[in-house]
Amino acid sequence: MTNKKADTIMTILGMSGSGKTCYLLGMFYKMTGGLKGYNLHTDDDTHTDLCHRYDILNDENKGNSRFPKPTDTPEKFVFDLQYGYQDILSFEWTDYPGGYLKEKNDGDVEGYNEIKESILNSSTLFICIDGSLLCGDDTEDKIDRVRDNCSNVINHFFSEYRLENNHLPPTAFIVTKYDMCKQDTDLDELCDIIEEAFSGFFAAISDSKSITTIIPVTLGKNISEDDATGDLKPENIHLPIFMGIWFALRSHVKKLSAENSNLSAQIDELTNSLNSISSTNKGKTAQLSQEIEEIRKSIRKEEDRFFPKKQLIIDLTSKISSLTDEIMKLQDGSDASKKCTNQRQSELSSEIKANVTALKNALEKSKKLFEELDKKLPVVYLDGEKTSFKMIEDILDQGV
Amino acid sequence: MKVAPLIHSRTFQNDFLSGFLVRPEYFTSNDIDWARQLIRASTADIDLMQGERYVVLDNGNIRIAGIVIVTEQLAQKANSELHHKYFFDDKGRNVYAFIGFCMKLSEIEKPINADYSDFMAIFERYVVPIWEEKVIETRLEKEEIILNDEKQSDNGKISEGFRLHNSVIYESNPDLDAKWFRYYLNSKKSNFTFCTNITKYATLKNSVFSVLTTNPNNIKRLQMDMPSIKQSEKDNEEKAYLEFKEKYKERLIKEFYPGIKQSVISDRSIIDQIISDNSEMILQAIFEGKLTETEHFRIVELGYRLHKAAGYGDEQKPISIVKK
Numbered sequence: 001m002t003n004k005k006a007d008t009i010m011t012i013l014g015m016s017g018s019g020k021t022c023y024l025l026g027m028f029y030k031m032t033g034g035l036k037g038y039n040l041h042t043d044d045d046t047h048t049d050l051c052h053r054y055d056i057l058n059d060e061n062k063g064n065s066r067f068p069k070p071t072d073t074p075e076k077f078v079f080d081l082q083y084g085y086q087d088i089l090s091f092e093w094t095d096y097p098g099g100y101l102k103e104k105n106d107g108d109v110e111g112y113n114e115i116k117e118s119i120l121n122s123s124t125l126f127i128c129i130d131g132s133l134l135c136g137d138d139t140e141d142k143i144d145r146v147r148d149n150c151s152n153v154i155n156h157f158f159s160e161y162r163l164e165n166n167h168l169p170p171t172a173f174i175v176t177k178y179d180m181c182k183q184d185t186d187l188d189e190l191c192d193i194i195e196e197a198f199s200g201f202f203a204a205i206s207d208s209k210s211i212t213t214i215i216p217v218t219l220g221k222n223i224s225e226d227d228a229t230g231d232l233k234p235e236n237i238h239l240p241i242f243m244g245i246w247f248a249l250r251s252h253v254k255k256l257s258a259e260n261s262n263l264s265a266q267i268d269e270l271t272n273s274l275n276s277i278s279s280t281n282k283g284k285t286a287q288l289s290q291e292i293e294e295i296r297k298s299i300r301k302e303e304d305r306f307f308p309k310k311q312l313i314i315d316l317t318s319k320i321s322s323l324t325d326e327i328m329k330l331q332d333g334s335d336a337s338k339k340c341t342n343q344r345q346s347e348l349s350s351e352i353k354a355n356v357t358a359l360k361n362a363l364e365k366s367k368k369l370f371e372e373l374d375k376k377l378p379v380v381y382l383d384g385e386k387t388s389f390k391m392i393e394d395i396l397d398q399g400v
Numbered sequence: 401m402k403v404a405p406l407i408h409s410r411t412f413q414n415d416f417l418s419g420f421l422v423r424p425e426y427f428t429s430n431d432i433d434w435a436r437q438l439i440r441a442s443t444a445d446i447d448l449m450q451g452e453r454y455v456v457l458d459n460g461n462i463r464i465a466g467i468v469i470v471t472e473q474l475a476q477k478a479n480s481e482l483h484h485k486y487f488f489d490d491k492g493r494n495v496y497a498f499i500g501f502c503m504k505l506s507e508i509e510k511p512i513n514a515d516y517s518d519f520m521a522i523f524e525r526y527v528v529p530i531w532e533e534k535v536i537e538t539r540l541e542k543e544e545i546i547l548n549d550e551k552q553s554d555n556g557k558i559s560e561g562f563r564l565h566n567s568v569i570y571e572s573n574p575d576l577d578a579k580w581f582r583y584y585l586n587s588k589k590s591n592f593t594f595c596t597n598i599t600k601y602a603t604l605k606n607s608v609f610s611v612l613t614t615n616p617n618n619i620k621r622l623q624m625d626m627p628s629i630k631q632s633e634k635d636n637e638e639k640a641y642l643e644f645k646e647k648y649k650e651r652l653i654k655e656f657y658p659g660i661k662q663s664v665i666s667d668r669s670i671i672d673q674i675i676s677d678n679s680e681m682i683l684q685a686i687f688e689g690k691l692t693e694t695e696h697f698r699i700v701e702l703g704y705r706l707h708k709a710a711g712y713g714d715e716q717k718p719i720s721i722v723k724k
Binding site: 046053068111 | 408410415416418440441443444445446447448470488489490491492493494495496600601602
C-alpha cells in the first residue's frame with residue numbers, strides 16, 4: 001500500500017470469489033498499457049507487484065493456481081489516472097475481502113466499520129456480481145442465485161447505510177466473468193435480474209439522485225474453462241474506472257465552482273470594507289481639517305492682539321501639528337488598507353484564475369471520458385429509471 | 401508436550417472467520433484480537449509469496465507458532481495423500497491457511513519441534529472433517545496435540561540481523577527460515593512477534609513484527625534507503641530496554657509474587673532492593689533471552705524469603721542476596 005493521499009476514493013465490494021481482485025489486475029494491466037490516451041500510474045513497488053500478479057494470472061500453464069487466492073485482508077492502492085501522461089486525478093482503490101461485509105455479527109467490528117467508512121468517503125462504488133451465477137435458462141433461478149450469493153448480504157449492509165446517510169454514491173454493478181454467462185443471458189435480462197435482486201438501489205426516492213449502472217466485463221473468453229487455460233483478453237474493463245473518474249471530476253468541478261463563488265464573495269467583501277474605511281477616513285479628515293482651520297483663525301486672532309499670549313500661540317500651533325499628524329495617519333491608514341486589500345484581492349483573483357484553469361481542465365477531461373462512457377456504457381439509471389448518460393450530465397450540470 | 405490448535409483458513413464454501421476456524425478454548429477476546437491482527441499481517445501479499453511463512457507470536461502469556469502456506473503445497477511437502485479437493489475452494493481457487501498451535505508459556509518445559517507433517521496432521525484432524533460443511537462456526541479445542549521434543553542441540557542465533565526501528569530483519573531462505581522458526585519456537589524471550597519470508601518491500605517497511613526475514617535484495621534496499629538507521633536503532637533499543645525494565649519490575653512486584661502485600665513498605669523495599677542490586681546485569685540477560693523470567697523469579701523469591709527470615713523490616717536496610 002502506498003502512503004500517498006488520493007484525490008478520491010473508490011470502493012469495490014462483492015462476495016468472496018466474485019472476481020474483485022481479478023478485475024483489479026485486469027483493469028490495472030489494460031490501463032497501464034494505455035487506452036485512448038489514458039493510462040494508470042502508480043509507485044514503482046506497487047507497479048512491480050501488480051505486474052507480477054498479472055503475469056501469474058496470465059500464465060495459462062498454472063491452471064487454477066493462476067487466479068488470486070481468497071484472502072481476508074483488505075488491500076489499498078493509490079493510482080493516478082493520466083491523460084497524455086499528465087495527471088488527471090488520483091484515486092484510492094480499496095479491495096475488501098468479501099467476508100468483511102458479514103463481520104459485524106461475526107466479530108471483527110473494526111473491519112466492518114472500516115468498510116462503512118470507506119463507502120461513506122467513496123465518490124463511486126463498484127459491486128461485483130459473479131457472472132457464473134447467471135448461467136442457465138431460468139431468470140427466476142438466476143435472481144435467486146444472485147440473492148443467495150450476493151445481494152442478501154450487500155442489501156442488508158446498504159439498507160443500514162442508507163438509513164444513516166439518506167443517499168448512496170454513484171454505483172456500478174460490474175458483472176464479472178461475463179464470458180461464462182454470455183450465451184445464457186442478454187442486457188435486458190441482466191437489468192431485470194439486478195433490478196430485482198438489488199431493488200433498494202433502483203427505488204425512486206425524492207431528492208436522492210441515485211445513479212446506478214450495469215457493466216458486464218470479462219478477463220477473456222472462457223478463461224476459466226478447460227482447467228483455466230483460456231487466454232487473458234480483458235473487455236470493457238476500463239469503463240467502471242472511467243465512470244468513477246468522471247464522477248470524481250464532476251465533484252471536483254462542483255467543489256471548484258463553490259470555491260470560486262466563495263472567493264468572489266471574499267473579494268466583494270474586501271472592496272466594501274475598503275470603501276467603508278475610505279469613507280470613514282474621508283469624513284474624519286474633513287472634520288480634522290475643519291478643526292485646524294478654526295485653530296488657525298484663533299492663532300491669527302491672538303497674533304492681532306496688542307499683547308499676544310505667546311504660550312497660547314505655541315499650544316495652538318502644537319495642536320495643529322498633532323491634528324496634521326492625525327490626518328497623515330488617517331491617510332497612511334487608508335493607503336495601507338488599500339495596499340493590503342489590493343494585495344489580498346490580487347491573491348484571491350489568482351486563486352480564482354487557477355481554479356478556472358483547473359475547472360476548464362477538469363471539464364475538458366471529463367468531456368473526453370463522457371464521450372467514451374456515453375458511447376460504451378450499456379445502461380444507466382437515475383433514481384431507478386433508465387436514462388442516458390447525457391441526461392445524467394445535464395442534471396449534474398444544474399448543480400454546478 | 402500438549403498444545404492446542406489454532407487455524408485460520410477458509411473452507412470449501414465458507415470465508416475466513418474473524419475469530420479463527422479453530423482456536424484454543426482458553427483464548428480471551430484480547431488474545432483473539434491480538435492474534436487476528438498478527439496472523440492477518442502474516443498472510444499479507446499472499447499471491448506474491450513463494451514457499452511458506454513461519455510465524456511465532458508471544459504476548460508474555462501465550463505463544464502461538466504456525467505456518468502460512470498454500471495447503472496443496474503443505475500436503476506435497478508432508479508427503480500427504482489427502483484428496484486434492486481439500487485444497488481448492490468452491491470457485492476453484494487454491495486455498496492457503498495459517499495452521500498452527502498455541503501453548504501457555506507457564507506450561508512450556510522442554511524445547512519442542514514442529515514440521516510439515518505436524519502442520520499437515522493438524523489440518524487433517526481439524527479442517528478436513530468440516531471442509532464441506534455449508535455453515536461453519538469457530539471450533540474451540542483443548543490442548544490435545546502432542547508435539548515432539550526438539551532433538552537438535554544447536555539452537556543458537558543463526559546470523560546477525562539488520563535493525564529497522566523496533567524490528568530485527570534477517571536474510572530469508574527456506575532453510576534459514578526453518579532454523580529461525582525452531583529458534584523462536586523455543587526462545588526464552590517473551591513479548592515478540594516473528595514472521596519469515598516477507599516478500600513485499602512496502603510490507604517490510606511497515607511491518608508489525610519485531611523479528612522478520614526477507615530476501616537479501618530487500619535488506620540491501622533498506623540499507624540504502626535508511627542511512628541514519630544505526631543511530632535510530634540504538635535509540636530505539638535503549639528505549640525498548642527501558643520500557644521492558646519498567647514493565648518487568650512492575651510485573652515482578654505485582655503479578656509474580658501475589659503473597660506480597662503492596663501496602664507493606666518493608667516488603668516492597670525488599671523486592672526493590674533485590675531488583676536494583678542485580679538489575680542491569682540480570683534484566684539485560686532476560687531482555688536478551690539468556691535468563692528466563694521463571695529463573696529470575698525464583699531468585700527474587702528466595703531473596704525475599706531470606707530477607708524476611710532474617711527479620712528485616714522498615715527500619716533495617718535489606719541485604720542483597722544475589723550479588724552482581
